[in-house]
Amino acid sequence: MVKVENKGTLWLITKKFLKINRARNAIAILAIILTSLLFTTLFTGTCSMFLTQLETDKKKYITDSHAIIQQLSEEEGQRAETALKDASFVDKYGKDLFLGISEDARFPYLVEFHAGDDNSARNISVKNDIRTYGLLKNIGTTGKQLKKIVRMQAFILSITGIPVGLVTGYAAGVLLVPVLIASLNEKTETVTTAHPLIFLFSAIFSLLTVYLSILQACRIVAKVSPVEALRLAENTQTQKKSKKNFSVSCMGMALQNMRSSWKKGIIVMLSIAISLTILNITGILISLQDFEDIQDLYLAADFQLDKITSTLDFADLNAISPDIHQALDTCPCAEATGYTYYSREQLSMPEQLRETYEGITNKYLDQWGYDWNDTWQEIRTSNQIPVLYMGISKAIFDKFKWRGEPASWEDFQSGQYVITNYPDTYYTKETDYFYKKGDSLTMTYQSGENKTYEVLQEATLPTLLGYPYTDLISVEVYVPASEYIACTGNNYAMRAAINAIPGQEKNVQQYIENVILPEDNAFQFTSVLDLKKDFDRYVSKYYIIGGLLALVLAFIGIMNFYNTTATSLISRKKELALLEAVGMTKRQLLGMLILEGIFYLGGAVITAGFLTLLYSRRFTDRSISFYAFLPFLLMIPVLLFTAWAIPESQFRKMHRESVVERIRQ
Amino acid sequence: MNILKTTQLSKIYGNGETAVHALQNVNLTVDKGEFAAIVGTSGSGKSTLLHMIGGLDVPTSGKVFVDGQELGAMTDEQLTIFRRRNIGFVFQMYNLVPMLNVWENIILPVKLDGKLLDKNYLQKIIEILGLKQKLSCLPNALSGGQQQRVAIARALAAKPAVLLADEPTGNLDSKTSQDVLGLLKITGEEFSQTIVMITHNEEIAQLADRILRIEDGHLISDSSSCPGSSSRQTGSIYRG
Known part of the structure; x- marks a missing residue:
């Protein structure tokens, strides 16, 4: 294989690709920020909780013993042990190595859900430009070079997004730790850490996630066949027209559009549906926490006094x-x-x-x-x-x-x-x-x-x-x-x-x-009021964790929705311009787009309803109160707003160009 | 000395009853410095032939040699590299990279190869093609004729063994077509460039040194287009 010096050229092409894909870049950077934010929050959170736990354990240990020697090196430890053994006044002594394990098993879920999301965010990037990649291949850009161009774009986007994610993630971690700890145990001072390794690992993990998610994009680009690219270049219009039989109603067109990108649609629906389901499950779990059950368990009367x-x-x-x-x-x-x-x-x-x-x-x-x-x-x-x-x-x-x-x-x-x-x-x-x-x-x-x-x-x-x-x-x-x-x-x-x-x-x-x-x-004094406080704290922990999880998932879902809408608009720019040229009004076009959004989000609501139903069947012995579903019901207007706002803003952006300009492209 | 040679070249799309024989046993040689036109109606297989010669597509059977090297023996990666070094393309749709300006488009194949630019050579091309004032323009700011001239410049930039032109004037009006073809011929002569052009237009084909006719995937005739010279059955075409 001949090794050639062409970094400058690849860099130039990379820059140009970045320049013509501003909207995509913004989405990708947001997704990357979110990824690194999650990793940093996770690492800051777990490390801090670990340290806090360690601190609590140490304190506990101190209070149980008459004296304690702490933070010894191995050698010092051995000397101390010899001294203690010989001392006549020491009844018992123990040595211990603190290796606390954080009890927090919640975070990995967030990460798993997220990793699935990025793919869709980044696939569009190459699909829009596939013709250009094909052209580049025609005139002699190798598959490897094309992959490199994609990777370089990803790298540039990453080094833009990751630092922001690190800073916000750290802030989120620091804010979150006291809340989580307070909900677990009341009398603990939180210890937060800003160890450089946290940032290093977060950055590496985020970068890795990005690179994993562009694997498919790289494969598509590397595999683009030169002849296919020629056809794409020469026959874009004729092919599209022959494939589609136009339906004229907004509804029909919206459904047609959805059919053509059904895979992405399913991802959008599922991610929002999962978010809503988690919201429902949180609601159900909370509503099933009956204070009277707890009271029966811990108190036989409002107040108890004994020793x-x-x-x-x-x-x-x-x-x-x-x-x-x-x-x-x-x-x-x-x-x-x-x-x-x-x-x-x-x-x-x-x-x-x-x-x-x-x-x-x-x-x-x-x-x-x-x-x-x-x-x-x-x-x-x-x-x-x-x-x-x-x-x-x-x-x-x-x-x-x-x-x-x-x-x-x-x-x-x-x-x-x-x-x-x-x-x-x-x-x-x-x-x-x-x-x-x-x-x-x-x-x-x-x-x-x-x-x-x-x-x-x-x-x-x-x-x-x-x-x-x-x-x-x-x-x-x-x-x-x-x-x-x-x-x-x-x-x-x-x-x-x-x-x-x-x-x-x-x-x-x-x-x-x-x-x-x-x-x-x-005196041991147990009070219904204190118990109620504990109970509320316990419930609020559910709210915080469930709410955060739902929030992150909803964000991912809405990003996906934004992405799908943006992509479908970009790829149909010319088609929509033609429709407009032959007399479809902006209102009708926008109506079609919004309808599409409503279908997606409506699908998500229905799916969430179904999943919730499946889940709630576990609790046949109890009735679930209406309030359990309040957050879910409150989300519906939010989703409706999203279904309107995102297509609307995209559409408005598209309309900055005249019909003629759009048809010419 | 022939720079391009095909032996028993066939391409079949699909299989069984629906199989389409786009090319059948095409044997063809083109000498260095020659300007050959391949003429045929729509669907005759001329584009398929060009794609095979250019290493854009893989034949079902038969071989293609460019500058003595067999394309079928190369991997995809090797073929791409070979293409950017030895074959220049001019397409009907120009196919310029939309986000690069004229200069960047022209030098791209050379740069991708990591080679130093032969600035004198490039300047000459640019001068002949009249692109000097347009170097910093983006393709969408140019007329069709100008874009095609950029495409020709790009195809010549890497000093390829063969320049392949696929209906280079198909999208241009007759006046611009004349200009572009004239320039193509002049640059070909100036740099002793082998050119293979496909077209369905007889008039345009007359500009070439040699005209090959293709029909239903078969090469049916080969003649010098120089007025007065009689049609010739040369050794460079033989039906298998």
């Missing part, structure tokens, strides 16, 4: 002193306040209870693990079973889940009765029971006193109001609070649950925060 921690070792099960009790009772805006008292007692198992547990342990001991076997053997030998003995007030009593007929508070309050739980998680058959209604139950209190009660009914209490830990082999026995205090002598409650008068939640929270919490900072 229950995640492990029993640090919990204080006698947190509510009589003073606090008093203060809570006088809370002005509270509707009802309930208390649960707890102490651990034991009783001798009657025959029935023993049999029930024999069956349950037979079935589940393997599953529960070794420790429980020991516990069961002990209980069996001594015939003494632990009792989770709880005193409850009226408001708590109302939350019982009854087995059979609910009992009345009045009967219960008499002090002659107890309520016992029933096996609702582990049982050999559903009718298993510990005590039946009417059985007698004898408590032996720690004071040595015995008392025999009648079982009023079987019931269980929500974990959020009762004993919060797992005790697999035990019986829960409930008595009224007064009976509890009288028998145990303990007037400190385990927890309080406060319901506010509807609408007065804020006042109750303020009261508790001002009057009760300052007394003791070990």
Whole structure:
């Protein structure tokens, strides 16, 4: 192969191609900016989230240990380890290498969707100029040289677009990180990074995307046959005319045009349809997030006060002193306040209870693990079973889940009765029971006193109001609070649950925060208002992510639409001018173009509707509220506007040239 | 010395019953410096022959030699390079690159080859063709005759072995046609340039040294166009 020096000439041709394709360049540069923007945002975002996570992890680590040595080199680390080993006052030490992984799996989607888009943006470029490329080939430009010309154009467009994308992408990343992090975790300071590698990688990835997307254009150009190019040059008009049978109505012409570029049309429709579908899915997911579900999960009342921690070792099960009790009772805006008292007692198992547990342990001991076997053997030998003995007030009593007929508070309050739980998680058959209604139950209190009660009914209490830990082999026995205090002598409650008068939640929270919490900072205070805040934050995270995704996709779709309209207008410039010359008015022409746009975007809306329907069938058990589709409905006028505005602006641009000028071309 | 030679050249489009024999066993030689016209009616196969000779299209069978080299043995890439070095084209539609000005269009084949420009030679061509004042114009600012003159200049720029002209005056009025053909002949003589021109116009063909007739894909006659000389069956055409 002869190596020739012709860079200057190729460069000249490249420049000329760029010069005659201003509109295409603008579209391509926008697409490139978007690509590099996405990459930079992605890299800035993930790196910053990674660093933030690292910072959070470090802080967590510090708070859990008494002392910490950080950021050591390997050698320093070894020295520190030796020193720690020898030190007599060090009980335990650990070493750790921080290698956090960002939890963010959302971004790659954006990139995938985008890579698909660029192709169409760049294919038009060579199709418009294919005749010129053919001519160049006729007079001796080789396929390789033509490819080079295309690549050089892409390169010039890239070095124009990428820097803008890097800067805006970085800005977007920096803005986005705190939002995303705040929605994940409230008390974190964000760390953002502007490491040069981020920009380097973003630039390389963007350039790579551009080069990948022009592969096809290069192939088309390199393959253009000289004879074909001659025909294109000589017979452009006659060929077109013979192929088409004109329909005169706007509708007919619009449909014909769409048929001729159906592939591009499908891409336009799909990208907008996917964007709309994501919007719908976001809406559906959000509308299905019912605060009451969450509330049921985390709160048994509007407010809860206790000193229950995640492990029993640090919990204080006698947190509510009589003073606090008093203060809570006088809370002005509270509707009802309930208390649960707890102490651990034991009783001798009657025959029935023993049999029930024999069956349950037979079935589940393997599953529960070794420790429980020991516990069961002990209980069996001594015939003494632990009792989770709880005193409850009226408001708590109302939350019982009854087995059979609910009992009345009045009967219960008499002090002659107890309520016992029933096996609702582990049982050999559903009718298993510990005590039946009417059985007698004898408590032996720690004071040595015995008392025999009648079982009023079987019931269980929500974990959020009762004993919060797992005790697999035990019986829960409930008595009224007064009976509890009288028998145990303990007037400190385990927890309080406060319901506010509807609408007065804020006042109750303020009261508790001002009057009760300052007394003791070990209190765990759960508030419906705080939960609501968390919930809103969680929902807004959905909105942000779904909205951003939809936005990017919509942008891509609209760019594609713009592209298709522009290309179809350029390629039909002469044809449209001829139509105008023979008497089709501008209004009619524009009408045809807008109709085409409406078909595309209408198709997208219908497709999105269909996809949404398919998706929402997963949620047959719930009705999806109308509000879920509000963003989607709001998008429809926007799309209609787009369907009008883009052809209109293109058409206006075309009309800067006279009919005669356009026919001559 | 022949610069162009075809042996048993055939081109068939399509196959089976719909096959069209555009060229059948065409044997043809053209000597260096000769100005040959190939005359035929529309559909006779003259354009196909020109495309084969110019390496724009591939024959179904037979061979084409230009300057002693067989075109069929070359790859697409090699052929393109060979074309820009050895074959100059003048088309009916001029086919100038619309975004390049006259000067850039003319020097493009030379530049693509990475060669230095022979400025004296180019200036001579430009002078003969009367393009001196138009060098910085874009093609769409020129008349048809002017565009065709630029195309001739471009075809000559790389000093090709053969200049192929496909109905070079097909789009021009008769006065301009005369001018352009006159210039084509003058430049051909001035630079001893081999020219093969196809046309359907007998009158135009008379300007050439030699006229070959083509009909239904066969070469049917070969004659010197010089007035007075009788029709000749020379060794340069033989029917296979």
